[in-house]
Amino acid sequence: MSLDLGREILDLTLEHLFLVMLSMAIAAALAIPAGILLTRRTFLQRWVLGFANIVQTVPSLAVFGFLIPLPFLGGIGKHTAIIALVLYALLPILRNTLTGILHVDPAVRESAIAMGMTGRQLLWEVELPLATRTILAGLRIATVTTIGTATIAAVIGGGGLGVFIFRGLASVDTTLLLAGAVPAALMALAADRGLEWIEHKLSPV
Amino acid sequence: MSPLVSFRQVSARIGQKDILHNLSFDVEAGETLVLLGRSGSGKTTALKMVNGLLLPSAGDVLIEGTATPAWDLIRLRRRIGYVIQDAGLFPHFTVAANVGLVPRLEGWPPRDIDARVQQLLTQVGLPPAQFATRYPRELSGGQRQRVGVARALAADPPLLLLDEPFGALDPVTRVELQQQFLDLRQGLNKTALLVTHDVREALLLGTRIGVLHHGRMVFLGGRAEFLKARDQEVQAFHACLAENWRETI
Numbered sequence: 001m002s003l004d005l006g007r008e009i010l011d012l013t014l015e016h017l018f019l020v021m022l023s024m025a026i027a028a029a030l031a032i033p034a035g036i037l038l039t040r041r042t043f044l045q046r047w048v049l050g051f052a053n054i055v056q057t058v059p060s061l062a063v064f065g066f067l068i069p070l071p072f073l074g075g076i077g078k079h080t081a082i083i084a085l086v087l088y089a090l091l092p093i094l095r096n097t098l099t100g101i102l103h104v105d106p107a108v109r110e111s112a113i114a115m116g117m118t119g120r121q122l123l124w125e126v127e128l129p130l131a132t133r134t135i136l137a138g139l140r141i142a143t144v145t146t147i148g149t150a151t152i153a154a155v156i157g158g159g160g161l162g163v164f165i166f167r168g169l170a171s172v173d174t175t176l177l178l179a180g181a182v183p184a185a186l187m188a189l190a191a192d193r194g195l196e197w198i199e200h201k202l203s204p205v
Numbered sequence: 206m207s208p209l210v211s212f213r214q215v216s217a218r219i220g221q222k223d224i225l226h227n228l229s230f231d232v233e234a235g236e237t238l239v240l241l242g243r244s245g246s247g248k249t250t251a252l253k254m255v256n257g258l259l260l261p262s263a264g265d266v267l268i269e270g271t272a273t274p275a276w277d278l279i280r281l282r283r284r285i286g287y288v289i290q291d292a293g294l295f296p297h298f299t300v301a302a303n304v305g306l307v308p309r310l311e312g313w314p315p316r317d318i319d320a321r322v323q324q325l326l327t328q329v330g331l332p333p334a335q336f337a338t339r340y341p342r343e344l345s346g347g348q349r350q351r352v353g354v355a356r357a358l359a360a361d362p363p364l365l366l367l368d369e370p371f372g373a374l375d376p377v378t379r380v381e382l383q384q385q386f387l388d389l390r391q392g393l394n395k396t397a398l399l400v401t402h403d404v405r406e407a408l409l410l411g412t413r414i415g416v417l418h419h420g421r422m423v424f425l426g427g428r429a430e431f432l433k434a435r436d437q438e439v440q441a442f443h444a445c446l447a448e449n450w451r452e453t454i
Contacts, residue, residue, distance in 0.1 A: 111293035114256055114366075115307050115356075116283035129297050 016160035027089035035097025081158025096138025100131025207270035215264035239411030286357030347378035
């Protein structure tokens with residue numbers, strides 16, 4: 001392996017990591033509050049989950065394609081890639097936030113209300129701590145999936161490890177394919193393990 | 206002075222179902238009123254109307270003379286102790302944090318909360334040194350229920366609501382806890398409204414007994430009157446009393 005290839009692997013890995021981390025941060029910032037809100041607005045649950053489900057079923061390559069012609073959101077480059085990745089990451093986080101909170105033991109929730117907790121205290125002191133594990137599991141699933149999906153971002157000029165993969169595909173070069181695929185796989189593995197560890201550490205019960 | 210709790214022609218309808226019909230009774234300061242009834246008789250619904258977990262669809266529930274919707278419910282609830290079956294403890298709080306919850310919500314200084322928790326745990330027979338830092342999952346059912354009682358007493362509320370508080374316990378532990386409840390009551394002079402389907406528990410703990418049947422109160426009176434009452438539902442409870450005694454012999 002030449003020195004140049006090694007350097008490029010490092011650069012693209014960092015770029016990939018940046019794409020994933022930024023997308024995850026945005027997705028979590030949107031999906032966790034939305035999930036909490038949904039637990040308070042039962043009638044919206046079906047609509048919002050339905051929408052998120054539909055987004056999830058559209059092939060990722062198509063989503064990137066659909067976004068390109070859009071004004072502001074679309075075009076070629078990183079920001080389009082990030083928007084697509086965010087859309088993909090929303091569902092698992094949203095669904096796990098909702099499930100985590102709805103599965104808090106009703107007797108515990110009722111006790112909290114009967115003890116005179118306000119809505120805010122109920123959320124921060126009881127519901128969120130008890131849902132932490134499930135919410136983090138959603139983040140973990142979303143992160144691992146995003147690391148994989150982010151390789152497709154290269155198609156629309158988003159950069160990242162997908163650059164190697166598409167270059168390798170075009171030139172039928174296995175070394176290039178592996179230079180993209182192996183670091184991505186390792187990153188996914190590390191993220192999975194790392195987040196699982198955090199899940200375990202933060203779980204209150 | 207108005208009674209502590211007063212039900213005035215209270216009806217409850219949840220969805221399409223009528224749970225309570227025209228219920229009227231008072232809970233006087235210092236007494237333990239037991240609401241006795243089968244499953245589905247509406248006794249838990251009545252209890253939850255006292256601390257505003259449910260509101261009547263007709264009639265009024267008055268606490269110290271003021272109807273529940275007119276109360277600041279957060280404030281009202283912090284002045285009413287609440288104990289449920291299986292305790293409903295917060296699984297992610299230690300025993301001490303569970304017991305100290307309402308004082309903390311009320312903004313007591315940490316030192317006072319600590320002192321109060323120590324005192325209560327001792328009172329319910331759980332040495333603080335051994336139990337304060339444990340989590341609910343590390344306790345037996347009876348110990349959890351004791352913590353539940355301590356938690357309800359923490360901010361020294363004048364009124365206690367107990368919903369089948371000893372229902373999930375083995376018979377020996379149940380008798381122990383019932384006895385402890387009697388001891389506590391004698392020492393603390395609390396008013397209590399207790400819901401149960403166990404006629405022996407009603408006779409043991411109640412200073413008065415109200416019998417609910419299909420959302421109507423078919424009997425209300427002291428123990429002696431209860432044992433003499435001719436109402437069909439009350440007689441049904443007499444019958445299981447006889448059953449129980451036959452078993453013991």
